[in-house]
Each structure stands twice: as structure tokens, then as C-alpha cells.
Amino acid sequence: MRSLTFIRLGLVAVLTAIVLPQPSQSQVNAGRGLTHVRSAWNLDPGYLIMYGHTRVFGKVGKINLAQSIGTAVTFWDVQGSLAFSYGISEHFELGVTPIIYQDTQRGRKGYNLIDDIFLTLKVGSLGRRGGSVKYGFDISARFPSAKRHNIIFEPYSAGKVSFGFNTRLSYSKDPLYPDDATSLHFNLGYWNHNDVGEQLTDISPLVDTVRVLQPTQELLYGAGIILPSDKFDFSFELYGNAFLQRPPETAYSRENVLYFAPKVRYKPYRWLSLDMALDLRLTGGNDQTNYGLPGVGKIPQMPNYADWRINLGSRFTLLPTTVYSLTERDILMRKAETRRELFEKIIREQRETEAAEEELQRIKEA
Structure with a gap:
């Protein structure tokens, strides 16, 4: 029995090591629901889930060398994060998501090793007992621990403590075991970047005089469906944003964007599942950044948001440990x-x- 435990711990360590060096998106979901669209159902009390998430985008572009000589270069955007969710009680759940790695395309290194950290408190599983419809909400904050912000290909960030809330509505054909039946999920939220007075470029503040004059605010929304089976889950989600107050023209990501994300999840064990998904950008191709302003560098032939992204994830149930020995x-x-x-x-x-x-x-x- 002890050797089996060591094997499981070793498997967790190996898979986590695979996930960490690569990149993902902003805040991902370790609890119930989809990768980006959250469920109104809470985790059962005492359950601790860890989700390792990686996402990758790459595109070939051209850069000019000396004497007007051009060469082709592949630009990569990689993000790697770990998300933890803990079921405190029937209606309360706590989530922590540190972004471990994030490409920045700037500076000598070109990446943040330890990026920002998200903290979320969820109130969920509200509604009639035994009912197929549940609702809930959460409040979240983003703490800036990264060296660089305002990153091309990524959602807008200004390097300040930002905050928001999200509402959730979910339906499942099996209300007692919502993960085992077809389910629908809807989210609508608000985010305040708390960025008044911020300079978004890296150059001298005497050269770049553009500042954020009003707090950047946006609506966040999403909808998704999960079609589960014994060993595989298939899901589809739409998620995006709509700015209520855009950041200044020195921001790389000031467009409204919408993604469609199909995903397949493989469940070899009750305590482990493996995900593979594809993000496809449907809107947000109209670049609104002003590259004529000081400090705003343009990568030739590159969009502000990734056209597509490959997502890889691994979800582990860390607690309770009794889940490892459960039989059918x-x-x-x-x-x-x-x-x-x-x-x-x-x-x-x-x-x-x-x-x-x-x-x-x-x-x-x-």
C-alpha cells in the first residue's frame, strides 16, 4: 500500500513538472466546470483539487537585421499556471491560482518567472435542494507579483492589484452528481483594473507621458456545455470580454475578444484527469494599439491576441486521500x-x- 502511494506521488510530480515550464492564459479553473467557464456547483467539503495548466501559441514573423536584411522568426507565447480549489463547506470554496511562467516578448529574458497570483472566494451550490439548477457568485483579486505587465498576446494587465466578481448559473440532468451528467454553465462578471495613473510602457516616464486617466473596466462572460462519459468528457465553451472603459492606446490588449474552446478530458482514475483543448479566436482582430507612441513596440505581422492556443491540463484530487482507494x-x-x-x-x-x-x-x- 505504501509503495502504491509513492508511485502516485511520483506520477503527480512528473506530470506537474511537464506542465510548469510551459504557458497558459490568465485565470483557469480548478473547481467544477470548464477551463474558463465556472460551475455554480461547489466542490464537496474537504476536497482539494490541483489543476496544472499550460497553453501555447506560436506564429512566424519577420524581423529586420542590419543592412535591411530580413529573417523569419517564430514568436512563442507560453504560459504555465497551477490552480488550487478547496471546498470549505457546502456553500463556500476558496481558489488560488499562481501563474508560474509567462512569456513577455520584452527585456533580456523575455519572460516572467512567477507572474501574477489570483485569489478567489466562491459562494455556490445555491438553489432548491435536489434541483437541477444552481446559482452562485465569486469575488476575486489579482496580485501583481510579475516583473512586466501589458503583455502582447495576453489579456490586459497593468501591474496593480485588481479585483472583480463573477456570477454563475448551472444546470445538470443529475443534480446530485452534476459531473456525471450533461450540464450547462453560464457566467457573467465584472473586472476593475484599478490602474489610474499607471504608465504601461518600460521606457522613461519623461519620454512616455501617457497615463491611465480612468480605471480600466470590463465585462467578462462565458457559456459552456459538458458531455460526460465513463472515461472521456467532451466540452465546448465560449468566453470573452467587453471593455466598459478601455485602457489608453499604449496598451497591447484593448480590443474586445471572443474565443471558442472545444476540449476533451480523459479520466483514467477518479483522482486524475488529463485535458487537451484548443482556443480559437472569433473576434478581436482589429488592432487598436497606437504604435506611433513612445515605447510601444510593434512585432511585425503579429496580432494583439493569440489567433489560436493549444491548452494542456492535468487535474489531481489531493484531498481526501480516501478517493485513491475507492472502488466502483x-x-x-x-x-x-x-x-x-x-x-x-x-x-x-x-x-x-x-x-x-x-x-x-x-x-x-x-
């Missing part, structure tokens, strides 16, 4: 017991309601 029989028995308890509670509440109505009727007749 244990799972079926637990599901049957949960359904029995729910039905008994519904019947008990219905009888109490009927008794109260009868008592009220007797009082009226008296």
Missing part, C-alpha cells in the same frame, strides 16, 4: 445512499408542510 462498488453504494437520504428529507419536509397547512386550516375553522 463503493461509488455506486455512496450514490444510492445519497439519493435515499435526499428523498427521505424531501418527503419529511413535505409532510411537515402538509401538517402545518392542516393545523392552519383547523385554526381557521375554529
Whole structure:
């Protein structure tokens, strides 16, 4: 038994090492739901999930060398992050997402090793007990621990503590075990970048005099569907943003953008799943950055947002450790017991309601 535990821990370490050196996007989801669109259902209390996420974009461009000699170069945008979600109670869940690596295309190194960190508190699993529809919300903050911000190919960031909230609405055909049935998820949120007074370029503030005059604000939205099976889940999501107040023209990512993301998830064990997805940009190709301003460098033939991205992910259940030894029989028995308890509670509440109505009727007749 002890050797099996070491094998599992070794597998976790190897897969995490594969994920870390590569890149992903901004905030990804370790809890229930899709990669970007979140579920209103919370994790069960005591569950700790770790999600390692990597995303990659690359495109060939041309740069000019000395004496007007041009050469082709592949520009890569890679991001790697780890997301952790913990079920505090039936209605509360905590999430922490540090971005471990992020290409910047600037400076001597050209990357941030330890980028920004997201912190999220979720209130979810709200709605009628045993109902197929749940709702919830979360509040989040982004803490700037990266060296460089305002990164080409990536969502806008200004290097300040930013914050926002997100609302969630979910439907599942199996409300007791929503992960095991077809489910629909909808998100709508707001983000405030808290960036008034910020300079977005790296050059001297005496040369670049452009500053953020009003706080950059945006709406964030998404919708997705999950089609699960025994070993594979198939999902499709749409997610994007709409600026309420755009950043200044020195920002690389000031356009509204929409992505479509199909994904397949392989579930070899109850405690481990492996993801592969593709992000396809549907809108946001109209470049609104002013490259004539000081300090705003243009990479020839490159978009502000990635045209496409390959996403790889691995999801581990770290707690409770009992999940490693569960058999299919244990799972079926637990599901049957949960359904029995729910039905008994519904019947008990219905009888109490009927008794109260009868008592009220007797009082009226008296």
C-alpha cells in the first residue's frame, strides 16, 4: 500500500513538472466546470483539487537585421499556471491560482518567472435542494507579483492589484452528481483594473507621458456545455470580454475578444484527469494599439491576441486521500445512499408542510 502511494506521488510530480515550464492564459479553473467557464456547483467539503495548466501559441514573423536584411522568426507565447480549489463547506470554496511562467516578448529574458497570483472566494451550490439548477457568485483579486505587465498576446494587465466578481448559473440532468451528467454553465462578471495613473510602457516616464486617466473596466462572460462519459468528457465553451472603459492606446490588449474552446478530458482514475483543448479566436482582430507612441513596440505581422492556443491540463484530487482507494462498488453504494437520504428529507419536509397547512386550516375553522 505504501509503495502504491509513492508511485502516485511520483506520477503527480512528473506530470506537474511537464506542465510548469510551459504557458497558459490568465485565470483557469480548478473547481467544477470548464477551463474558463465556472460551475455554480461547489466542490464537496474537504476536497482539494490541483489543476496544472499550460497553453501555447506560436506564429512566424519577420524581423529586420542590419543592412535591411530580413529573417523569419517564430514568436512563442507560453504560459504555465497551477490552480488550487478547496471546498470549505457546502456553500463556500476558496481558489488560488499562481501563474508560474509567462512569456513577455520584452527585456533580456523575455519572460516572467512567477507572474501574477489570483485569489478567489466562491459562494455556490445555491438553489432548491435536489434541483437541477444552481446559482452562485465569486469575488476575486489579482496580485501583481510579475516583473512586466501589458503583455502582447495576453489579456490586459497593468501591474496593480485588481479585483472583480463573477456570477454563475448551472444546470445538470443529475443534480446530485452534476459531473456525471450533461450540464450547462453560464457566467457573467465584472473586472476593475484599478490602474489610474499607471504608465504601461518600460521606457522613461519623461519620454512616455501617457497615463491611465480612468480605471480600466470590463465585462467578462462565458457559456459552456459538458458531455460526460465513463472515461472521456467532451466540452465546448465560449468566453470573452467587453471593455466598459478601455485602457489608453499604449496598451497591447484593448480590443474586445471572443474565443471558442472545444476540449476533451480523459479520466483514467477518479483522482486524475488529463485535458487537451484548443482556443480559437472569433473576434478581436482589429488592432487598436497606437504604435506611433513612445515605447510601444510593434512585432511585425503579429496580432494583439493569440489567433489560436493549444491548452494542456492535468487535474489531481489531493484531498481526501480516501478517493485513491475507492472502488466502483463503493461509488455506486455512496450514490444510492445519497439519493435515499435526499428523498427521505424531501418527503419529511413535505409532510411537515402538509401538517402545518392542516393545523392552519383547523385554526381557521375554529
